[in-house]
Amino acid sequence: xxxxxxxxxxxxxxxxxxxxxxxxxxxxxxxxxxxxxxxxxxxxxxxxxxxxxxxxxxxxxxxxxxxxxxxxxxxxxxxxxxxxxxxxxxxxxxxxxxxxxxxxxxxxxxxxxxxxxxxxxxxxxxxxxxxxxxxxxxxxxxxxxxxxxxxxxxxxxxxxxxxxxxxxxxxxxxxxxxxxxxxxxxxxxxxxxxxxxxxxxxxxxxxxxxxxxxxxxxxxxx
Amino acid sequence: xxxxxxxxxxxxxxxxxxxxxxxxxxxxxxxxxxxxxxxxxxxxxxxxxxxxxxxxxxxxxxxxxxxxxxxxxxxxxxxxxxxxxxxxxxxxxxxxxxxxxxxxxxxxxxxxxxxxxxxxxxxxxxxxxxxxxxxxxxxxxxxxxxxxxxxxxxxxxxxxxxxxxxxxxxxxxxxxxxxxxxxxxxxxxxxxxxxxxxxxxxxxxxxxxxxxxxxxxxxxxxxxxxxxxxxxxxxxxxxxxxxxxxxxxxxxxxxxxxxxxxxxxxxxxxxxxxxxxxxxxxxxxxxxxxxxxxxxxxxxxxxxxxxxxxxxxxxxxxxxxxxxxxxxxxxxxxxxxxxxxxxxxxxxxxxxxxxxxxxxxxxxxxxxxxxxxxxxxxxxxxxxxxxxxxxxxxxxxxxxxxxxxxxxxxxxx
Numbered sequence: 001x002x003x004x005x006x007x008x009x010x011x012x013x014x015x016x017x018x019x020x021x022x023x024x025x026x027x028x029x030x031x032x033x034x035x036x037x038x039x040x041x042x043x044x045x046x047x048x049x050x051x052x053x054x055x056x057x058x059x060x061x062x063x064x065x066x067x068x069x070x071x072x073x074x075x076x077x078x079x080x081x082x083x084x085x086x087x088x089x090x091x092x093x094x095x096x097x098x099x100x101x102x103x104x105x106x107x108x109x110x111x112x113x114x115x116x117x118x119x120x121x122x123x124x125x126x127x128x129x130x131x132x133x134x135x136x137x138x139x140x141x142x143x144x145x146x147x148x149x150x151x152x153x154x155x156x157x158x159x160x161x162x163x164x165x166x167x168x169x170x171x172x173x174x175x176x177x178x179x180x181x182x183x184x185x186x187x188x189x190x191x192x193x194x195x196x197x198x199x200x201x202x203x204x205x206x207x208x209x210x211x212x213x214x215x216x217x218x219x220x221x222x
Numbered sequence: 223x224x225x226x227x228x229x230x231x232x233x234x235x236x237x238x239x240x241x242x243x244x245x246x247x248x249x250x251x252x253x254x255x256x257x258x259x260x261x262x263x264x265x266x267x268x269x270x271x272x273x274x275x276x277x278x279x280x281x282x283x284x285x286x287x288x289x290x291x292x293x294x295x296x297x298x299x300x301x302x303x304x305x306x307x308x309x310x311x312x313x314x315x316x317x318x319x320x321x322x323x324x325x326x327x328x329x330x331x332x333x334x335x336x337x338x339x340x341x342x343x344x345x346x347x348x349x350x351x352x353x354x355x356x357x358x359x360x361x362x363x364x365x366x367x368x369x370x371x372x373x374x375x376x377x378x379x380x381x382x383x384x385x386x387x388x389x390x391x392x393x394x395x396x397x398x399x400x401x402x403x404x405x406x407x408x409x410x411x412x413x414x415x416x417x418x419x420x421x422x423x424x425x426x427x428x429x430x431x432x433x434x435x436x437x438x439x440x441x442x443x444x445x446x447x448x449x450x451x452x453x454x455x456x457x458x459x460x461x462x463x464x465x466x467x468x469x470x471x472x473x474x475x476x477x478x479x480x481x482x483x484x485x486x487x488x489x490x491x492x493x494x495x496x497x498x499x500x501x502x503x504x505x506x507x508x509x510x511x512x513x514x515x516x517x518x519x520x521x522x523x524x525x526x527x528x529x530x531x532x533x534x535x536x537x538x539x540x541x542x543x544x545x546x547x548x549x550x551x552x553x554x555x556x557x558x559x560x561x562x563x564x565x566x567x568x569x570x571x572x573x574x575x576x577x578x579x580x581x582x583x584x585x586x587x588x589x590x591x592x593x594x595x596x597x598x599x600x601x602x603x604x605x606x607x608x609x610x611x612x613x614x615x616x617x618x619x620x621x622x623x624x625x626x627x628x629x630x631x632x633x634x635x
Contacts, residue, residue: 044381045352045365052348052369053414098226132379134371138348145573159234171630172234178241182573185565190346191573198575211230212631221634 001095002103009077009107016076017111020069024119031059032126039130051135055188059123059139066116066150067180073115074157077108082161082217091218101214105158105207112154116147138189145192148203149183155206156180163213164221172213228609231631238627239620240563243577246623247555247562254551260519261541263526266300267319267512272526272539273300287539303329303510319512331466334509338472340501343458344570350379352414353438356421363416366438370394372407372426390441397443398436404429411459411471418463422470425459425483435470435488448488451481457500459483472507474500480516482533494527494535502569521545553583560584560621588621595625609633 035058039047050056081087090104091097120143128136156176163169183199185191192199261274266286273286275297284297295312298305302316306329309315318324350369358364368378368387376394378387398405405428412424423437423444433456437444450456454475461471469482473490478500480493493516498505504519514533517526522545528537546552561579595617599610606614613633616624 045367048350048369048381049352049365049414052350102226130384132350132369132371132384134348134350138346168631171238175234175237175241178244179237182565185573187566187573188345188571189348191571193346194572195574205229205233208226208229209233211226212234213230215227215230216634219634 001093005090005093005100005103006107009104012080013073013076013108013111016072017115020072020115021118023069024065024115024122027062027065028119028122028126031061031123034058035130048131048135051131051189057139057142057189059127059143062119062123062143063146063184065119066112066147067153067184069115070112070150070152070154071157073108073111074154074161077104078158078161085217087162087214087217091214097214097218098211101211102207105155105210108154108158109151109207112150116150120147141190141193141196144196145183145199148199149180151203152176152180152183152206155203155209159210159213162210162217164217168213231633234631235616235624235627238630239616239623242623242626243559243561243563243620244565247559250555250559255546256549256551258522258543258545260524260543263515263517263524263539263541264301264304265513265515265526265528265537267303267510268300268316270537272537273297274541303333303512322511324511329511332509332511334464334466334507336460336462336472336507338458338460338474338505338507340504340569341571342460343474343500345572349410351410351412351424353378353412353423353436354414354416354421355439355441356423356437356444357439363418363421365416372405372410374405394436394443394445397445398434401434401445401447402432403434403445403447404432409456409458411461413461413463413471419465420463422461422463425461425470427456431455446488448483451490454479454481454490472505474505480505491533493533494529494538496527496538497525522547556580556583557587558584558622560588560619560623584621588618591621591625592618595628607633 038058047056051058078087081090090100093100120140123143124136124140127139153176156172156179160169160172160176163172259277261276263272263274265271266273269286271286273284273292276283276285284292284294286292292300298308299314302309302319302324306315306326310326315326316324350371352366352369354363354366367382368380368390370376370378375391376398377391378394379385380387403426407426407428408431409427410424411426413422421437423435425448426434426436428434431450433448433450435444435446435448455477456473457476458474459471460474463470467485469484469491471483472493473481473483475481478495478498480495480498481490482493483489484491493507493514498518499520502520506517506519508515508517512531513536514529514531515526516529517524523540523542526539526541527535529535546555557580559580561577564576564578565573567574567576592614595614599606599614610633613624613628616628618624620627
């Protein structure tokens with residue numbers, strides 16, 4: 001049953017996933033060609049200094065990319081479900097409904113993880129070819145909250161779409177906006193180092209965010 | 223399903239509380255808060271008194287500690303070592319102070335201004351630094367083409383190739399080991415800029431909390447162990463090369479003491495540090511031909527200490543001013559908001575959950591909201607459910623924020 005469910009989810013989001021990979025490749029191409037040009041046309045020592053002392057982030061064009069992908073995947077996955085109330089059918093399968101809801105989100109999360117892994121891995125490997133481990137590590141801990149923002153965007157978008165009442169949709173949208181902002185504060189390298197673990201735990205908990213909306217959806221509450 | 227729906231509801235409620243505790247106090251402050259500028263305190267070598275400039279909105283007042291007001295010109299005459307450019311321009315520079323003749327070049331040499339902010343100390347730094355050649359044989363300093371790291375050994379990394387310079391690294395590594403350095407380094411402090419008269423390299427705290435001075439002289443290592451005074455643990459050193467060559471920099475210790483690290487045999491000279499809190503105060507060190515003036519700027523006070531050139535305390539002064547907390551704006555905020563949440567901090571450059579709790583007056587409003595919710599629940603039915611009791615506790619603890627949250631996301635049972 002779950003395999004069939006997974007296949008159904010995949011059918012909905014496959015082209016969006018391919019599109020996301022395409023955009024990631026374009027973004028990565030831009031970052032590394034730009035970096036090559038900067039290293040070519042500037043003093044390399046000055047570039048190192050700007051990174052270490054002036055907080056120059058050559059990779060900051062991907063700051064909002066995981067968030068955009070998270071929201072897109074969520075819309076692709078849940079919008080068709082709520083338009084004709086198709087999700088009701090899924091929730092009436094002979095499976096426990098909270099498990100089904102969790103499964104749907106986990107499927108999306110898994111796809112997001114593959115996309116994020118691709119993005120982060122290429123960035124890290126590429127960076128480590130031109131910069132020492134210290135800069136690569138600083139880049140990595142700077143990337144983590146941006147990536148987590150993508151998951152949070154996914155969870156909030158799912159909840160907003162599934163939630164039947166417009167009043168609650170609005171509340172969740174406002175709250176989601178400010179919660180995601182926590183992960184995207186304009187800060188220096190490594191500023192999040194003290195709260196990466198708490199943010200990770202908070203993000204994992206939000207996997208359950210759409211449970212109440214799902215429950216209300218099934219009951220047809222307004 | 224029930225359990226996960228409940229968990230989901232509390233997640234939403236908690237998110238609303240967090241977001242409310244960020245945006246409501248922020249909005250309140252944007253609407254009502256005032257700015258309070260700190261006075262600048264100077265010590266007049268002419269009259270031997272403290273004078274200050276205080277800005278009130280558009281105008282600047284110049285006062286002494288008795289409240290006498292001075293004109294701009296009078297004030298400049300009181301602080302000739304600080305205002306010498308203006309006094310020279312007006313041909314009013316005194317020939318001597320305390321019988322000591324004034325020599326402009328000597329005065330320039332002795333004028334020092336050093337600031338250490340908490341954000342300089344409490345921030346993430348990428349542990350790579352350039353070790354500038356201190357005897358380049360040229361008038362200007364030049365950035366080297368390598369950055370060094372100190373982990374279990376010291377390594378110089380060539381910027382162009384991103385590869386370790388093996389020979390140079392070994393040379394410095396041996397020099398450090400021979401001097402008794404214990405890897406890895408805990409902290410290092412330098413002034414990695416070429417806009418200074420000369421370079422003094424880095425001061426490094428090793429794994430045994432010993433301090434070492436490392437320089438690059440004609441591409442060869444210069445390493446010296448610095449003997450620390452008994453019981454000192456270094457938190458931060460602001461290294462600052464000056465032509466005066468009296469001290470390498472200012473040392474802040476983990477117990478909020480302040481020292482100058484002198485050129486003369488790496489001696490430590492203690493500075494006044496009464497009331498200094500390195501995590502919450504800005505340190506300003508001003509020097510001139512006659513005095514050293516050390517100020518600690520806090521949120522609503524500035525303490526100033528004046529020493530002579532032998533670092534003997536001769537005068538001290540305390541200025542306090544009122545902030546929002548002393549006025550209705552702040553007191554009302556204490557009532558309405560049980561706490562506020564911010565993610566950035568003026569004292570450091572980390573992102574964190576910075577909760578500021580109000581003093582106890584918020585309990586009154588919290589109780590008010592508790593009773594409002596209680597009467598709302600009572601109207602609906604007689605007996606409380608467990609989740610209603612939880613909601614009441616949430617409102618008792620978080621007041622206004624929780625009240626909004628539990629009403630926006632009511633429990634559907």
